[in-house]
Amino acid sequence: MQNLNKHHSFVSSLTALTLSVIVLSGCSADDATEQATDTVITNIEASGWQLVWQDEFEGNQIDTTKWSFAVDCYGGGNDEAQCYTARSKNAAVSGGLLSITALRETFSGPAVNDSDPSYDVNDTSKTLDYTSARLVSKNKGDWKYGRFEIRAKLPQGQGTWPAIWMLPTDWVYGPWAGSGEIDIMEAVNLKVVTDGKTPESAVHGTLHYGKQWPNNVYTGQGYHLPNELNPADAFHVYAVEWQQDEIRWYVDDVHFATQQSSGWYSQYIDGNGDLVNAPDDAPFNQPFHMLLNLAVGGAWAGTVNNTGIDESVFPQSMLVDYVRVYQCAISPSSGAGCETIDNSVVPVTGKKMPDIVE
Incomplete structure:
Protein backbone atom coordinates (compact mmCIF):
# COMPACT_ATOMS: atom_id res chain seq x y z
CA MET A 1 0.00 0.00 0.00
CA GLN A 2 1.24 3.45 -0.82
CA ASN A 3 2.48 5.80 1.87
CA LEU A 4 0.72 8.98 0.69
CA ASN A 5 1.17 12.24 2.54
CA LYS A 6 -2.32 13.31 1.52
CA HIS A 7 -5.41 11.20 1.07
CA HIS A 8 -6.74 11.39 -2.48
CA SER A 9 -6.55 7.62 -2.98
CA PHE A 10 -10.04 7.07 -1.63
CA VAL A 11 -11.71 9.29 -4.22
CA SER A 12 -12.53 6.67 -6.88
CA SER A 13 -14.05 4.23 -4.40
CA LEU A 14 -15.84 7.09 -2.67
CA THR A 15 -17.58 7.97 -5.94
CA ALA A 16 -19.09 4.51 -6.27
CA LEU A 17 -20.02 4.32 -2.58
CA THR A 18 -21.64 7.75 -2.58
CA LEU A 19 -23.55 6.96 -5.77
CA SER A 20 -24.94 3.74 -4.26
CA VAL A 21 -26.05 5.49 -1.08
CA ILE A 22 -27.77 8.34 -2.95
CA VAL A 23 -29.58 5.97 -5.33
CA LEU A 24 -30.84 3.89 -2.40
CA SER A 25 -32.18 7.08 -0.84
CA GLY A 26 -34.61 7.46 -3.72
CA CYS A 27 -32.87 9.94 -6.03
CA SER A 28 -32.75 9.42 -9.78
CA ALA A 29 -29.57 8.06 -11.34
CA ASP A 30 -28.75 11.48 -12.86
CA ASP A 31 -29.27 13.23 -9.53
CA ALA A 32 -27.22 10.57 -7.80
CA THR A 33 -24.34 10.98 -10.23
CA GLU A 34 -24.37 14.76 -9.80
CA GLN A 35 -24.39 14.48 -6.01
CA ALA A 36 -21.61 11.88 -6.08
CA THR A 37 -19.53 14.16 -8.30
CA ASP A 38 -20.06 17.06 -5.91
CA THR A 39 -18.95 14.88 -2.99
CA VAL A 40 -15.75 13.81 -4.72
CA ILE A 41 -14.88 17.38 -5.69
CA THR A 42 -15.56 18.54 -2.14
CA ASN A 43 -13.16 15.94 -0.73
CA ILE A 44 -10.42 16.88 -3.19
CA GLU A 45 -10.90 20.52 -2.31
CA ALA A 46 -10.53 19.60 1.37
CA SER A 47 -6.86 18.93 0.57
CA GLY A 48 -6.44 22.50 -0.67
CA TRP A 49 -7.23 22.05 -4.36
CA ALA A 329 -5.34 27.52 -2.99
CA ILE A 330 -2.47 27.29 -0.51
CA SER A 331 0.05 28.73 -2.98
CA PRO A 332 -1.36 29.44 -6.45
CA SER A 333 1.84 31.15 -7.57
CA SER A 334 3.95 27.99 -7.07
CA GLY A 335 1.28 25.29 -7.15
CA ALA A 336 2.79 23.75 -4.01
CA GLY A 337 1.17 22.74 -0.74
CA CYS A 338 -1.65 20.47 -1.94
CA GLU A 339 0.45 17.69 -3.42
CA THR A 340 -0.11 13.94 -3.12
CA ILE A 341 3.24 12.13 -2.94
CA ASP A 342 4.26 8.51 -2.61
CA ASN A 343 7.74 8.91 -1.17
CA SER A 344 8.81 5.53 -2.58
CA VAL A 345 8.55 6.87 -6.15
CA VAL A 346 12.04 7.65 -7.43
CA PRO A 347 12.13 10.65 -9.80
CA VAL A 348 12.74 9.84 -13.46
CA THR A 349 16.33 10.40 -14.50
CA GLY A 350 16.26 13.46 -16.70
CA LYS A 351 18.52 14.88 -19.38
CA LYS A 352 21.50 17.13 -18.78
CA MET A 353 21.51 20.53 -20.44
CA PRO A 354 24.25 20.60 -23.11
CA ASP A 355 26.93 23.24 -22.88
CA ILE A 356 26.62 26.10 -25.33
CA VAL A 357 29.78 26.30 -27.38
CA GLU A 358 30.73 29.84 -28.34
Whole structure:
Protein backbone atom coordinates (compact mmCIF):
# COMPACT_ATOMS: atom_id res chain seq x y z
CA MET A 1 0.00 0.00 0.00
CA GLN A 2 1.24 3.45 -0.82
CA ASN A 3 2.48 5.80 1.87
CA LEU A 4 0.72 8.98 0.69
CA ASN A 5 1.17 12.24 2.54
CA LYS A 6 -2.32 13.31 1.52
CA HIS A 7 -5.41 11.20 1.07
CA HIS A 8 -6.74 11.39 -2.48
CA SER A 9 -6.55 7.62 -2.98
CA PHE A 10 -10.04 7.07 -1.63
CA VAL A 11 -11.71 9.29 -4.22
CA SER A 12 -12.53 6.67 -6.88
CA SER A 13 -14.05 4.23 -4.40
CA LEU A 14 -15.84 7.09 -2.67
CA THR A 15 -17.58 7.97 -5.94
CA ALA A 16 -19.09 4.51 -6.27
CA LEU A 17 -20.02 4.32 -2.58
CA THR A 18 -21.64 7.75 -2.58
CA LEU A 19 -23.55 6.96 -5.77
CA SER A 20 -24.94 3.74 -4.26
CA VAL A 21 -26.05 5.49 -1.08
CA ILE A 22 -27.77 8.34 -2.95
CA VAL A 23 -29.58 5.97 -5.33
CA LEU A 24 -30.84 3.89 -2.40
CA SER A 25 -32.18 7.08 -0.84
CA GLY A 26 -34.61 7.46 -3.72
CA CYS A 27 -32.87 9.94 -6.03
CA SER A 28 -32.75 9.42 -9.78
CA ALA A 29 -29.57 8.06 -11.34
CA ASP A 30 -28.75 11.48 -12.86
CA ASP A 31 -29.27 13.23 -9.53
CA ALA A 32 -27.22 10.57 -7.80
CA THR A 33 -24.34 10.98 -10.23
CA GLU A 34 -24.37 14.76 -9.80
CA GLN A 35 -24.39 14.48 -6.01
CA ALA A 36 -21.61 11.88 -6.08
CA THR A 37 -19.53 14.16 -8.30
CA ASP A 38 -20.06 17.06 -5.91
CA THR A 39 -18.95 14.88 -2.99
CA VAL A 40 -15.75 13.81 -4.72
CA ILE A 41 -14.88 17.38 -5.69
CA THR A 42 -15.56 18.54 -2.14
CA ASN A 43 -13.16 15.94 -0.73
CA ILE A 44 -10.42 16.88 -3.19
CA GLU A 45 -10.90 20.52 -2.31
CA ALA A 46 -10.53 19.60 1.37
CA SER A 47 -6.86 18.93 0.57
CA GLY A 48 -6.44 22.50 -0.67
CA TRP A 49 -7.23 22.05 -4.36
CA GLN A 50 -9.72 24.52 -5.79
CA LEU A 51 -11.75 23.54 -8.86
CA VAL A 52 -11.19 26.25 -11.49
CA TRP A 53 -12.32 24.65 -14.76
CA GLN A 54 -14.30 21.57 -15.70
CA ASP A 55 -16.26 19.85 -18.42
CA GLU A 56 -18.61 17.06 -17.32
CA PHE A 57 -19.82 16.57 -20.93
CA GLU A 58 -23.49 16.99 -20.16
CA GLY A 59 -26.10 17.80 -22.80
CA ASN A 60 -25.83 16.77 -26.42
CA GLN A 61 -23.07 18.89 -27.92
CA ILE A 62 -19.45 19.84 -27.34
CA ASP A 63 -19.05 23.09 -25.40
CA THR A 64 -17.26 25.38 -27.85
CA THR A 65 -16.66 27.94 -25.10
CA LYS A 66 -14.19 25.38 -23.70
CA TRP A 67 -12.92 23.50 -26.75
CA SER A 68 -11.85 24.23 -30.31
CA PHE A 69 -11.34 21.62 -33.02
CA ALA A 70 -8.20 20.89 -34.97
CA VAL A 71 -9.07 20.57 -38.66
CA ASP A 72 -6.21 19.21 -40.76
CA CYS A 73 -4.58 16.21 -42.43
CA TYR A 74 -1.15 17.25 -41.15
CA GLY A 75 -0.43 13.95 -39.42
CA GLY A 76 0.59 15.45 -36.10
CA GLY A 77 4.22 15.76 -37.15
CA ASN A 78 4.47 11.98 -36.61
CA ASP A 79 3.32 10.73 -40.02
CA GLU A 80 -0.04 9.77 -38.50
CA ALA A 81 -2.74 8.39 -40.80
CA GLN A 82 -5.74 10.49 -39.74
CA CYS A 83 -7.34 13.73 -40.80
CA TYR A 84 -8.80 15.66 -37.87
CA THR A 85 -12.29 17.01 -38.43
CA ALA A 86 -14.94 18.99 -36.56
CA ARG A 87 -17.69 16.55 -37.56
CA SER A 88 -20.02 14.98 -35.00
CA LYS A 89 -19.16 11.51 -36.33
CA ASN A 90 -15.61 12.05 -35.02
CA ALA A 91 -16.40 13.91 -31.78
CA ALA A 92 -19.73 14.05 -29.96
CA VAL A 93 -21.29 14.32 -26.52
CA SER A 94 -24.03 11.91 -25.43
CA GLY A 95 -25.07 10.25 -22.20
CA GLY A 96 -22.64 12.30 -20.15
CA LEU A 97 -19.62 11.22 -22.21
CA LEU A 98 -17.40 12.75 -24.86
CA SER A 99 -16.57 10.27 -27.60
CA ILE A 100 -13.61 10.84 -29.91
CA THR A 101 -13.92 8.29 -32.71
CA ALA A 102 -11.41 7.21 -35.34
CA LEU A 103 -12.99 5.91 -38.55
CA ARG A 104 -11.57 4.06 -41.53
CA GLU A 105 -12.52 6.39 -44.37
CA THR A 106 -10.69 8.37 -47.04
CA PHE A 107 -10.73 12.09 -46.34
CA SER A 108 -9.03 15.23 -47.64
CA GLY A 109 -8.03 18.41 -45.81
CA PRO A 110 -5.23 20.89 -45.11
CA ALA A 111 -1.70 19.50 -45.34
CA VAL A 112 -0.51 21.75 -42.50
CA ASN A 113 -1.95 22.60 -39.10
CA ASP A 114 -3.38 25.94 -38.05
CA SER A 115 -0.05 27.22 -36.69
CA ASP A 116 1.34 27.36 -40.23
CA PRO A 117 1.03 30.76 -41.97
CA SER A 118 -0.21 29.00 -45.12
CA TYR A 119 -3.03 27.18 -43.33
CA ASP A 120 -6.43 27.31 -45.04
CA VAL A 121 -9.27 25.37 -43.44
CA ASN A 122 -10.81 24.87 -46.88
CA ASP A 123 -7.65 23.36 -48.38
CA THR A 124 -8.10 19.74 -49.51
CA SER A 125 -4.59 19.11 -50.82
CA LYS A 126 -3.81 16.09 -48.61
CA THR A 127 -5.74 12.82 -48.43
CA LEU A 128 -5.45 10.20 -45.70
CA ASP A 129 -7.18 6.91 -44.91
CA TYR A 130 -8.65 7.66 -41.48
CA THR A 131 -10.53 10.44 -39.70
CA SER A 132 -10.59 11.36 -36.03
CA ALA A 133 -10.81 14.43 -33.77
CA ARG A 134 -8.58 16.59 -31.61
CA LEU A 135 -10.13 18.95 -29.04
CA VAL A 136 -8.01 21.88 -27.87
CA SER A 137 -8.63 24.22 -24.91
CA LYS A 138 -6.17 26.91 -26.10
CA ASN A 139 -7.29 30.43 -25.12
CA LYS A 140 -10.35 28.86 -23.48
CA GLY A 141 -8.57 26.93 -20.74
CA ASP A 142 -4.93 27.81 -20.07
CA TRP A 143 -3.14 27.24 -16.78
CA LYS A 144 0.22 27.45 -15.06
CA TYR A 145 0.44 24.76 -12.36
CA GLY A 146 -2.41 22.69 -10.97
CA ARG A 147 -3.99 19.25 -10.81
CA PHE A 148 -5.34 18.05 -14.16
CA GLU A 149 -7.68 15.10 -13.88
CA ILE A 150 -9.41 13.19 -16.69
CA ARG A 151 -11.57 10.07 -16.40
CA ALA A 152 -11.45 8.09 -19.63
CA LYS A 153 -11.85 4.69 -21.29
CA LEU A 154 -9.29 4.07 -24.01
CA PRO A 155 -9.55 2.44 -27.45
CA GLN A 156 -7.83 -0.79 -28.44
CA GLY A 157 -6.11 -2.34 -31.43
CA GLN A 158 -2.99 -2.06 -33.55
CA GLY A 159 -2.53 1.52 -34.71
CA THR A 160 -4.60 3.27 -32.03
CA TRP A 161 -2.90 6.14 -30.19
CA PRO A 162 -5.09 8.02 -27.68
CA ALA A 163 -3.56 11.02 -25.95
CA ILE A 164 -4.44 13.43 -23.13
CA TRP A 165 -1.76 16.10 -23.10
CA MET A 166 -0.75 19.75 -22.82
CA LEU A 167 1.08 22.29 -24.96
CA PRO A 168 2.33 25.83 -24.20
CA THR A 169 -0.15 28.55 -25.07
CA ASP A 170 2.66 31.00 -25.86
CA TRP A 171 5.81 29.48 -27.29
CA VAL A 172 8.11 31.57 -25.10
CA TYR A 173 11.14 29.31 -25.61
CA GLY A 174 10.75 28.77 -29.32
CA PRO A 175 9.10 26.09 -31.50
CA TRP A 176 8.41 22.54 -30.36
CA ALA A 177 9.81 21.12 -28.21
CA GLY A 178 11.88 23.96 -26.78
CA SER A 179 8.78 25.38 -25.09
CA GLY A 180 7.77 21.97 -23.74
CA GLU A 181 5.01 19.37 -23.88
CA ILE A 182 3.33 17.55 -20.96
CA ASP A 183 1.80 14.17 -21.80
CA ILE A 184 -0.68 13.32 -19.05
CA MET A 185 -1.53 9.99 -20.67
CA GLU A 186 -0.60 8.26 -23.91
CA ALA A 187 -1.12 4.65 -24.91
CA VAL A 188 -0.60 2.70 -28.12
CA ASN A 189 -2.03 -0.56 -29.45
CA LEU A 190 -3.82 -1.58 -26.25
CA LYS A 191 -4.82 -5.27 -26.01
CA VAL A 192 -2.60 -6.21 -28.96
CA VAL A 193 -0.82 -9.53 -28.40
CA THR A 194 2.69 -9.71 -29.87
CA ASP A 195 4.64 -12.98 -30.14
CA GLY A 196 2.47 -14.72 -27.57
CA LYS A 197 3.18 -12.11 -24.91
CA THR A 198 0.54 -10.61 -22.64
CA PRO A 199 -1.79 -8.05 -24.24
CA GLU A 200 -0.42 -4.52 -24.45
CA SER A 201 -1.62 -2.56 -21.42
CA ALA A 202 0.86 0.24 -20.70
CA VAL A 203 -0.01 3.90 -20.31
CA HIS A 204 2.74 6.50 -20.38
CA GLY A 205 3.48 9.89 -18.81
CA THR A 206 6.12 11.92 -20.64
CA LEU A 207 7.77 15.33 -20.94
CA HIS A 208 9.23 16.74 -24.16
CA TYR A 209 11.71 19.61 -23.88
CA GLY A 210 15.24 20.72 -24.75
CA LYS A 211 15.60 22.53 -28.05
CA GLN A 212 13.60 23.01 -31.22
CA TRP A 213 13.07 19.79 -33.20
CA PRO A 214 15.07 17.81 -34.23
CA ASN A 215 17.32 18.59 -31.24
CA ASN A 216 14.60 17.93 -28.68
CA VAL A 217 14.64 15.23 -25.99
CA TYR A 218 12.05 13.47 -23.85
CA THR A 219 11.83 11.55 -20.60
CA GLY A 220 8.95 9.56 -19.17
CA GLN A 221 7.70 6.42 -17.53
CA GLY A 222 5.12 3.74 -18.25
CA TYR A 223 2.56 2.26 -15.89
CA HIS A 224 0.51 -0.94 -15.78
CA LEU A 225 -2.74 -1.23 -13.88
CA PRO A 226 -2.81 -3.79 -11.06
CA ASN A 227 -4.11 -7.35 -11.55
CA GLU A 228 -3.47 -7.25 -15.31
CA LEU A 229 -6.37 -4.87 -15.87
CA ASN A 230 -6.40 -3.17 -19.25
CA PRO A 231 -7.14 0.55 -19.75
CA ALA A 232 -9.28 -0.33 -22.80
CA ASP A 233 -11.76 -2.32 -20.70
CA ALA A 234 -12.99 0.32 -18.24
CA PHE A 235 -12.77 3.95 -17.16
CA HIS A 236 -9.75 5.09 -15.16
CA VAL A 237 -8.67 8.48 -13.82
CA TYR A 238 -5.51 9.93 -15.35
CA ALA A 239 -3.94 12.95 -13.65
CA VAL A 240 -0.89 15.11 -13.24
CA GLU A 241 -0.03 17.43 -10.41
CA TRP A 242 2.18 20.23 -11.72
CA GLN A 243 3.92 22.67 -9.44
CA GLN A 244 7.03 24.80 -9.68
CA ASP A 245 10.04 22.53 -10.31
CA GLU A 246 8.05 19.26 -10.23
CA ILE A 247 5.42 17.30 -12.19
CA ARG A 248 3.87 14.03 -10.94
CA TRP A 249 1.73 11.42 -12.74
CA TYR A 250 -1.16 9.34 -11.35
CA VAL A 251 -3.57 6.64 -12.47
CA ASP A 252 -6.58 6.11 -10.18
CA ASP A 253 -4.70 8.20 -7.60
CA VAL A 254 -1.68 5.89 -7.69
CA HIS A 255 1.39 8.10 -7.94
CA PHE A 256 3.69 6.33 -10.41
CA ALA A 257 6.11 8.93 -11.78
CA THR A 258 7.82 12.19 -10.86
CA GLN A 259 9.98 14.53 -12.92
CA GLN A 260 11.84 17.54 -11.54
CA SER A 261 13.38 20.67 -13.03
CA SER A 262 16.86 19.35 -12.28
CA GLY A 263 16.14 16.83 -15.05
CA TRP A 264 14.63 19.07 -17.73
CA TYR A 265 15.86 22.18 -19.55
CA SER A 266 15.27 24.53 -22.46
CA GLN A 267 17.66 26.23 -24.85
CA TYR A 268 16.38 28.59 -27.52
CA ILE A 269 17.39 31.24 -30.06
CA ASP A 270 16.98 34.73 -28.60
CA GLY A 271 16.21 37.98 -30.42
CA ASN A 272 19.87 38.42 -31.32
CA GLY A 273 20.01 35.01 -33.00
CA ASP A 274 22.09 33.49 -30.19
CA LEU A 275 21.45 30.12 -28.56
CA VAL A 276 20.79 30.79 -24.85
CA ASN A 277 19.79 28.87 -21.75
CA ALA A 278 16.27 29.46 -20.46
CA PRO A 279 15.66 29.83 -16.69
CA ASP A 280 16.29 26.75 -14.56
CA ASP A 281 12.63 25.67 -14.36
CA ALA A 282 11.90 26.32 -18.05
CA PRO A 283 10.07 25.35 -20.14
CA PHE A 284 7.48 24.21 -17.58
CA ASN A 285 7.03 27.66 -16.03
CA GLN A 286 4.51 29.07 -18.52
CA PRO A 287 0.76 28.60 -19.12
CA PHE A 288 -0.23 25.42 -20.96
CA HIS A 289 -3.54 24.27 -22.46
CA MET A 290 -5.04 20.80 -22.86
CA LEU A 291 -5.55 18.54 -25.87
CA LEU A 292 -7.66 15.38 -26.20
CA ASN A 293 -7.22 13.30 -29.34
CA LEU A 294 -7.12 9.86 -30.90
CA ALA A 295 -4.41 9.42 -33.53
CA VAL A 296 -3.98 6.48 -35.90
CA GLY A 297 -0.65 4.87 -36.76
CA GLY A 298 2.33 7.14 -37.04
CA ALA A 299 5.86 7.11 -35.69
CA TRP A 300 4.94 5.36 -32.42
CA ALA A 301 1.76 3.30 -32.75
CA GLY A 302 2.66 2.19 -36.26
CA THR A 303 6.19 1.05 -35.40
CA VAL A 304 5.71 -1.09 -32.27
CA ASN A 305 3.84 -4.25 -31.23
CA ASN A 306 2.68 -5.85 -34.52
CA THR A 307 3.50 -2.64 -36.44
CA GLY A 308 1.32 -0.85 -38.95
CA ILE A 309 -2.44 -0.36 -38.63
CA ASP A 310 -5.03 -3.12 -38.31
CA GLU A 311 -7.90 -1.54 -40.21
CA SER A 312 -10.28 -4.29 -39.08
CA VAL A 313 -10.43 -2.88 -35.52
CA PHE A 314 -11.95 0.44 -36.59
CA PRO A 315 -14.03 2.34 -35.64
CA GLN A 316 -12.44 2.88 -32.22
CA SER A 317 -13.30 5.53 -29.63
CA MET A 318 -11.78 7.21 -26.61
CA LEU A 319 -14.56 7.98 -24.14
CA VAL A 320 -14.09 10.84 -21.66
CA ASP A 321 -16.33 11.15 -18.61
CA TYR A 322 -14.92 14.44 -17.35
CA VAL A 323 -12.03 16.89 -17.39
CA ARG A 324 -11.36 18.78 -14.15
CA VAL A 325 -8.66 21.33 -13.41
CA TYR A 326 -7.74 22.35 -9.87
CA GLN A 327 -5.32 24.96 -8.61
CA CYS A 328 -3.69 24.89 -5.19
CA ALA A 329 -5.34 27.52 -2.99
CA ILE A 330 -2.47 27.29 -0.51
CA SER A 331 0.05 28.73 -2.98
CA PRO A 332 -1.36 29.44 -6.45
CA SER A 333 1.84 31.15 -7.57
CA SER A 334 3.95 27.99 -7.07
CA GLY A 335 1.28 25.29 -7.15
CA ALA A 336 2.79 23.75 -4.01
CA GLY A 337 1.17 22.74 -0.74
CA CYS A 338 -1.65 20.47 -1.94
CA GLU A 339 0.45 17.69 -3.42
CA THR A 340 -0.11 13.94 -3.12
CA ILE A 341 3.24 12.13 -2.94
CA ASP A 342 4.26 8.51 -2.61
CA ASN A 343 7.74 8.91 -1.17
CA SER A 344 8.81 5.53 -2.58
CA VAL A 345 8.55 6.87 -6.15
CA VAL A 346 12.04 7.65 -7.43
CA PRO A 347 12.13 10.65 -9.80
CA VAL A 348 12.74 9.84 -13.46
CA THR A 349 16.33 10.40 -14.50
CA GLY A 350 16.26 13.46 -16.70
CA LYS A 351 18.52 14.88 -19.38
CA LYS A 352 21.50 17.13 -18.78
CA MET A 353 21.51 20.53 -20.44
CA PRO A 354 24.25 20.60 -23.11
CA ASP A 355 26.93 23.24 -22.88
CA ILE A 356 26.62 26.10 -25.33
CA VAL A 357 29.78 26.30 -27.38
CA GLU A 358 30.73 29.84 -28.34
